[in-house]
Amino acid sequence: MxxxxxxxxxxxxxxxxxxxxxxxxxxxxxxxxxxxxxxxxxxxxxxxxxxxxxxxxxxDPRMVLFPEEFRLTRSLQKTLRAGKFEVRFDSNFAGVMAGCATTPRPGQDGTWITPEMKHAYTRLHELGWAHSVETYEKDVLVGGLYGLAIGRMFYGESMFSHRTDASKVAFAHLVRYLVANQFGMIDCQMYTDHLASLGGREIPRADFLLRLTALTAAGSPRSAWSTDPLDPAR
Missing domain, CATH: 3.30.70.3550 (Leucyl/phenylalanyl-tRNA-protein transferase, N-terminal domain)
Structure with a gap:
C-alpha cells in the first residue's frame, strides 16, 4: 500500500x-x-x-549531474559562440513552465505539470526559491528550464526546446552560473539519455542524501537570479 x-x-x-x-x-x-x-x-x-x-x-538510484562534469560538446560550444540565442534568468518563469507543460515529448501522453503544480512552483518563484533560465531568438522564447535552489543544491525540474540546442544552451548557462556560485550538485531525478549526454549519471540514493544534507545546509542567498556572470562558450 x-x-x-x-x-x-x-x-x-x-x-x-x-x-x-x-x-x-x-x-x-x-x-x-x-x-x-x-x-x-x-x-x-x-x-x-x-x-x-x-x-x-x-x-534509487538517483540521476544527478555534478557541475564540473558537464559535457560541453564541440557542436554546443559552437552554438554558444555563435550567439544565436539570448539567455535570460528569471525573466519569464511562467513562460518556461508553460513551454515545459505544452511541448510534446516522445513516449508521453499529456503532462505532469498540472495547474496545481504550476501554481505551487510559481509561488516558490515569487518567494525566491524557484528559478528559470530562458533562451530567446529575436525576442521570442524558444527554450529554457526551471528548478529550485536550496543552499548550494539545484533541483532541475523540466526543460523544453522549440529550436535545436535551445534547452542545451540554457543548461550550459545554468551550469556556469552554478559553478560560479559554488553549487555542488544538480538533481536530475530520473535517468534519461538526454541528461546522460550532458554528463549526468546515476548514484545510489544513500550517497545522494549524504551530499544533499551538506549542500542544502550551505549558505546561499535566496533571491532572483541576475544575468549569467560568465560566458559559457569560454
Missing part, C-alpha cells in the same frame, strides 16, 4: 519508496511552500497529481 498523507502528516522514510513504481513514496498532503521545501531537503519531489493530490517520489 502507498501511504496517503493528510495535510499535516509527515513523509514516510524514503526507504519505503516503491522501486517497482519508479520510486513512488506517498500520495496526498499538499503543495504549500513549506511542504515542498521539506520534501526537497529530504530527497523527495512531487511528480504530477491525481485528482489534485500530489504524487511524491524518491527513486
Amino acid at each position: 502507498i501511504p496517503y498523507l493528510g495535510p499535516l502528516d509527515l513523509f514516510p522514510p524514503v526507504e519505503m519508496a516503491r522501486e517497482d513504481m519508479g520510486g513512488l513514496l506517498a500520495v496526498g498532503g499538499n503543495l504549500q511552500p513549506d511542504r515542498l521545501l521539506e520534501a526537497y531537503r529530504r530527497g523527495i519531489f512531487p511528480w504530477g497529481t491525481v485528482e489534485g493530490q500530489p504524487l511524491w517520489y524518491s527513486p
Whole structure:
C-alpha cells in the first residue's frame, strides 16, 4: 500500500519508496511552500497529481549531474559562440513552465505539470526559491528550464526546446552560473539519455542524501537570479 498523507502528516522514510513504481513514496498532503521545501531537503519531489493530490517520489538510484562534469560538446560550444540565442534568468518563469507543460515529448501522453503544480512552483518563484533560465531568438522564447535552489543544491525540474540546442544552451548557462556560485550538485531525478549526454549519471540514493544534507545546509542567498556572470562558450 502507498501511504496517503493528510495535510499535516509527515513523509514516510524514503526507504519505503516503491522501486517497482519508479520510486513512488506517498500520495496526498499538499503543495504549500513549506511542504515542498521539506520534501526537497529530504530527497523527495512531487511528480504530477491525481485528482489534485500530489504524487511524491524518491527513486534509487538517483540521476544527478555534478557541475564540473558537464559535457560541453564541440557542436554546443559552437552554438554558444555563435550567439544565436539570448539567455535570460528569471525573466519569464511562467513562460518556461508553460513551454515545459505544452511541448510534446516522445513516449508521453499529456503532462505532469498540472495547474496545481504550476501554481505551487510559481509561488516558490515569487518567494525566491524557484528559478528559470530562458533562451530567446529575436525576442521570442524558444527554450529554457526551471528548478529550485536550496543552499548550494539545484533541483532541475523540466526543460523544453522549440529550436535545436535551445534547452542545451540554457543548461550550459545554468551550469556556469552554478559553478560560479559554488553549487555542488544538480538533481536530475530520473535517468534519461538526454541528461546522460550532458554528463549526468546515476548514484545510489544513500550517497545522494549524504551530499544533499551538506549542500542544502550551505549558505546561499535566496533571491532572483541576475544575468549569467560568465560566458559559457569560454
